[in-house]
Ligand SMILES: Nc1ncnc2c1ncn2[C@@H]1O[C@H](COP(=O)(O)OP(=O)(O)O)[C@@H](O)[C@H]1O
């Protein structure tokens with residue numbers, strides 16, 4: 316088995332807040348890995364460290380064999396990323412933004428690829444609209460497109476379904492599940508447990524910066540357990556997820 320992501324005792328402290336407290340995990344090629352946890356548990360900080368957007372305070376991690384502190388730019392060149400609550404630049408139209416992404420990522424035939432995505436996510440009518448005038452859902456469609464248009468071998472997405480309506484959520488869930496079928500890998504963070512149960516092959520539970528569990532979703536199913544109940548038994552009932 317090949318580890319596409321490997322974190323070893325990874326930690327991040329902001330001032331006196333210990334956001335992530337020594338997390339070790341491994342994500343195999345072909346996995347759809349879900350990082351689950353209540354608000355404030357450190358999911359976004361983990362993704363930010365794994366994509367070289369923030370430097371770990373201690374510990375180490377490699378992504379596609381590249382050390383996150385030594386070559387963060389190298390990692391970002393290879394993966395697809397949707398950061399939490401990120402929106403495309405307000406001053407570009409949807410199409411101009413994709414052309415910009417294509418220039419940075421050296422993606423050939425961007426017109427053809429963009430048209431496929433406009434059609435697939437049903438926003439062709441917004442192609443020439445400035446991003447500042449797009450709804451949140453449409454901006455999320457564009458962010459989704461920029462993360463996958465170069466068909467990266469690994470995509471890291473912070474809350475992939477946020478801002479999508481139920482129809483779009485279904486389409487996107489299906490896309491993610493199919494995407495990993497030919498050896499590509501996806502790492503998502505989510506607090507929607509039912510989604511993780513439905514599409515993830517592996518999951519980890521992060522709580523107050525500490526990893527409480529990691530393992531295959533199939534193991535739970537084989538025991539007749541459901542992810543939401545399992546999650547609550549570990550994290551504690553009465554907490555907001
Ligand atoms: N840039 C930052 N500066 C200070 N504290 C932060 C920063 N980013 C996150 N935190 C804190 O770190 C903890 C984990 O946050 P985060 O990684 O965003 O969790 P999650 O994505 O699971 O909601 C929280 O207590 C949050 O307030």
Ligand SMILES: [Mg+2]
Pocket residue numbers: 358359360399473
């Ligand atoms: Mg978050």
